[in-house]
Amino acid sequence: MPRVKFQTLTEQMFYILLCLKNECYGMDILEKVPAMTGNRVNVGSGTLYNLLEQFQDAGMIRETKVEGRRRSYILTTKGKEMLKKEYDRLNAQAEDYRRIFEEDA
Amino acid sequence: MKDFKYRLELFSFYNHTAICEHLEKMAARGWMIEKPGIGFWRYRRIEPKKLSFAVTYFPDASDFDPEPLERQRRMWEYCAEDGWNFAAQWNEMQVFYSEAEDPTPIETDAVTWTRNINDAMRIERIALKIFAVFQVIHLLSSLHDFISYPLYFLADQSELFSVSINLTILLAILFELRRYHRWHKKAKIAAESGEFLEIKKSFAVWLFASIAAALTVVSNLISAPNWLTGVLLILAALGILIATIFAGNAINRAMREKGVSHRVNKRISVAAWVLLLVIMILLLAVCLHLSGVTDTSKPVGEYVRPDGEIEEVFDEPMPLHIQDLTDEYDNEWSSVNIEHESFLLAYNLYFQEPLTEEDLPYFSYKVVQVKAPFLYDYSKNRLIKEKQENVIEGTKIYDFPYQPADPTPWGAKEVYLESRGERDDKQYLLCYEKNIVEITFRQTPTPEQMAVFAEKFA
Numbered sequence: 001m002p003r004v005k006f007q008t009l010t011e012q013m014f015y016i017l018l019c020l021k022n023e024c025y026g027m028d029i030l031e032k033v034p035a036m037t038g039n040r041v042n043v044g045s046g047t048l049y050n051l052l053e054q055f056q057d058a059g060m061i062r063e064t065k066v067e068g069r070r071r072s073y074i075l076t077t078k079g080k081e082m083l084k085k086e087y088d089r090l091n092a093q094a095e096d097y098r099r100i101f102e103e104d105a
Numbered sequence: 106m107k108d109f110k111y112r113l114e115l116f117s118f119y120n121h122t123a124i125c126e127h128l129e130k131m132a133a134r135g136w137m138i139e140k141p142g143i144g145f146w147r148y149r150r151i152e153p154k155k156l157s158f159a160v161t162y163f164p165d166a167s168d169f170d171p172e173p174l175e176r177q178r179r180m181w182e183y184c185a186e187d188g189w190n191f192a193a194q195w196n197e198m199q200v201f202y203s204e205a206e207d208p209t210p211i212e213t214d215a216v217t218w219t220r221n222i223n224d225a226m227r228i229e230r231i232a233l234k235i236f237a238v239f240q241v242i243h244l245l246s247s248l249h250d251f252i253s254y255p256l257y258f259l260a261d262q263s264e265l266f267s268v269s270i271n272l273t274i275l276l277a278i279l280f281e282l283r284r285y286h287r288w289h290k291k292a293k294i295a296a297e298s299g300e301f302l303e304i305k306k307s308f309a310v311w312l313f314a315s316i317a318a319a320l321t322v323v324s325n326l327i328s329a330p331n332w333l334t335g336v337l338l339i340l341a342a343l344g345i346l347i348a349t350i351f352a353g354n355a356i357n358r359a360m361r362e363k364g365v366s367h368r369v370n371k372r373i374s375v376a377a378w379v380l381l382l383v384i385m386i387l388l389l390a391v392c393l394h395l396s397g398v399t400d401t402s403k404p405v406g407e408y409v410r411p412d413g414e415i416e417e418v419f420d421e422p423m424p425l426h427i428q429d430l431t432d433e434y435d436n437e438w439s440s441v442n443i444e445h446e447s448f449l450l451a452y453n454l455y456f457q458e459p460l461t462e463e464d465l466p467y468f469s470y471k472v473v474q475v476k477a478p479f480l481y482d483y484s485k486n487r488l489i490k491e492k493q494e495n496v497i498e499g500t501k502i503y504d505f506p507y508q509p510a511d512p513t514p515w516g517a518k519e520v521y522l523e524s525r526g527e528r529d530d531k532q533y534l535l536c537y538e539k540n541i542v543e544i545t546f547r548q549t550p551t552p553e554q555m556a557v558f559a560e561k562f563a
Contacts, residue, residue: 010299012214027186044213045187046161049180051217069182 006058009086012043016051017083023064023074026052055079107150110136114146117281118198118229119222119288121160122304128158128192128200137202141195142168144350156202159189159211161218162225166197168357169371171364184211197225215296223289230285233278240275244268256473256487259480260445260452345385353378408439408460416460423455425561427468430554436461438468449477450484470544472562485519485536488543492523492532507534514552516559537562 009017015033024032026048033043052073055061060079065072075083116124128138135153138146166177173181173194180199181191188208189201201211212218247268251258258264292302357374365373404417418439427434437460444453451474459465473488475481493506507521510533521534531549535542540562 010214010216012217027183030183030187042209042213044209044211045183045189046159046180046211047214047217049183050221051214053176054217069179071179 005054006060006082008089009082011041012047013051013055014083014086015041016043016048017055017060017075017079020061020073020075020079023072025070025072027070109139109150110148111145112148113144114141115144117285117304118195119162119226119285120304121222124160124200125158128202129156132156132158132202138193138200141193141198141200142350142354145347154204156204157208158192159201159203159208161199161201161211162197162221163199164197164221164224164227166194166199167367167371168194168196169361169367169374171361171366171370187211196228212301215292215299215301218301219289219292219296222292226285226289230282233282237275237278237282240271240278243271244275247271256450256452256484257445260447260450260473262445262447265447265449341389345382345389349378349381349385352381408437411462418460423457424472425455425470425557427457429557429561430550434459434465436463436465446474447476449480450475466547470542473541473543475539475541481539485534485541488534488541489521492534507532512536514555516556516563535562 006013015036016029019029019032019036029048030043030045033041052061056063056073058078059076060082061073062076063071064074114127116127124141131138131148132151133153133155135151136148137151139149140147163174163177163180165174177199184191184201188203188205189211190203192200192202194200212221247258247264250264288302288304295302353374356377357370360370360373403419405420406418408416408418410416416439418437419441421440421442423440423442426440427438438457439460441456441458442453444451446452451472453472453474455470455472457468459467473484475484489507505523507523510520510522512518512520512535515533515535517535517537519536521536523532523534530545530547532543532545535544535558537559542558542562
């Protein structure tokens with residue numbers, strides 16, 4: 001069953017939103033995500049553009065500044081809630097993992 | 106040395122994998138994509154180099170836009186920031202290249218990527234479905250013709266050709282749509298686990314369709330009686346199609362350069378494509394008419410009737426003339442044939458009209474020559490059935506079916522006779538090895554006359 005848009009977040013979505021906790025230029029996210037994840041996660045430029053557009057349309061981020069063609073964004077309350085929901089979901093997954101393997105031990 | 110070249114490319118619109126591989130090979134050979142499009146892609150010469158290509162889809166982009174959309178430009182800038190330079194666009198399809206050794210892909214989120222492709226393919230899918238509906242309508246019309254006049258249909262080379270082309274195109278479209286739907290279904294599932302589902306080389310579908318269409322064309326043409334005319338017609342039709350595509354694209358490009366809005370450009374371009382196609386087809390028809398290729402009957406003289414009415418006189422070849430059967434009529438005759446011939450059947454009608462004021466009978470007969478043996482029984486039974494079901498304008502006018510008759514004096518395999526009485530016309534169906542002849546006599550033919558048929562048609 002395909003996911004409903006933004007009901008859960010992909011890894012790329014999660015890290016892009018994470019970068020926008022503080023105001024940030026969209027383009028800077030291309031470098032921020034690999035730096036944040038020790039190069040484990042890279043965000044492609046097309047993906048970044050598409051997701052920023054979709055997040056903005058969904059009210060999860062808002063544009064804060066336009067300098068020429070550079071635009072900066074920040075998380076909205078809704079975006080923070082989505083990020084928190086995803087964080088809780090991941091924690092729940094991690095907790096389930098821990099419980100199952102501790103039972104085995 | 107040419108700086109530009111066009112190549113016929115048969116990629117599925119969504120098959121970014123095959124497109125990228127192809128463009129990388131072209132760049133290594135010194136050709137950079139400049140304008141992809143329907144059929145022909147334009148390349149410009151560059152220094153041969155190893156480049157990486159990426160194809161992505163921007164659902165709102167269109168070739169009718171006077172300028173790239175603001176949001177589209179922004180996406181290009183994001184890509185440029187990551188080392189991906191914009192190379193070319195074909196509606197939603199955006200082509201980028203990178204000189205980096207191992208660049209980060211443009212698309213790294215499988216879910217977004219799959220959704221994007223599906224959005225971009227919406228118009229393509231609608232267009233394919235509309236095209237398929239046209240093919241189905243054409244095929245249904247052909248089916249109707251086949252059911253109504255099967256032998257005439259099977260002897261019509263152009264009908265057979267048209268059906269085989271329609272069918273090939275329809276199958277290719279259905280295969281392409283099914284292939285896309287299957288891929289998209291699997292891609293959505295794969296995307297849930299972060300995987301990008303690659304696309305197999307689906308250009309093979311169109312390659313197959315083109316080869317099948319070409320083989321159909323060739324096989325139909327070489328077996329047709331006037332194949333050279335057919336070849337010229339096909340070449341002219343291909344020329345028209347290519348000229349229409351190029352001219353339509355030139356109009357679109359000119360309007361874009363003049364800054365004409367998307368809506369106006371789209372309407373004018375589509376209207377221009379349709380108009381150009383109609384004009385070129387009309388031109389072809391006029392040229393054919395003027396060249397006389399389509400004229401099957403050419404008069405050899407004129408006959409002036411006593412009342413002053415002028416009739417054209419024809420002297421077209423016939424396998425059997427009335428003079429072969431009797432020397433009773435020593436007047437002049439005008440002979441006309443209406444021949445239809447395909448690689449399956451020949452369906453020929455022959456008429457001889459007396460050029461005299463005497464009350465002489467018209468001499469006419471039908472010859473069905475069966476070239477494909479498996480159609481012999483069908484053709485014979487169909488002619489017998491047509492006799493039983495002879496309906497004109499909804500009214501059944503004959504109710505006298507064929508009855509088997511003695512084939513020996515005719516030198517035939519089988520003979521059928523329809524006769525309503527001694528004083529009425531007698532219609533015969535004479536079945537020879539390859540020919541089936543249907544002919545009507547006022548009186549029972551003599552054994553000598555019957556033997557002439559054996560000589561001409563056995």
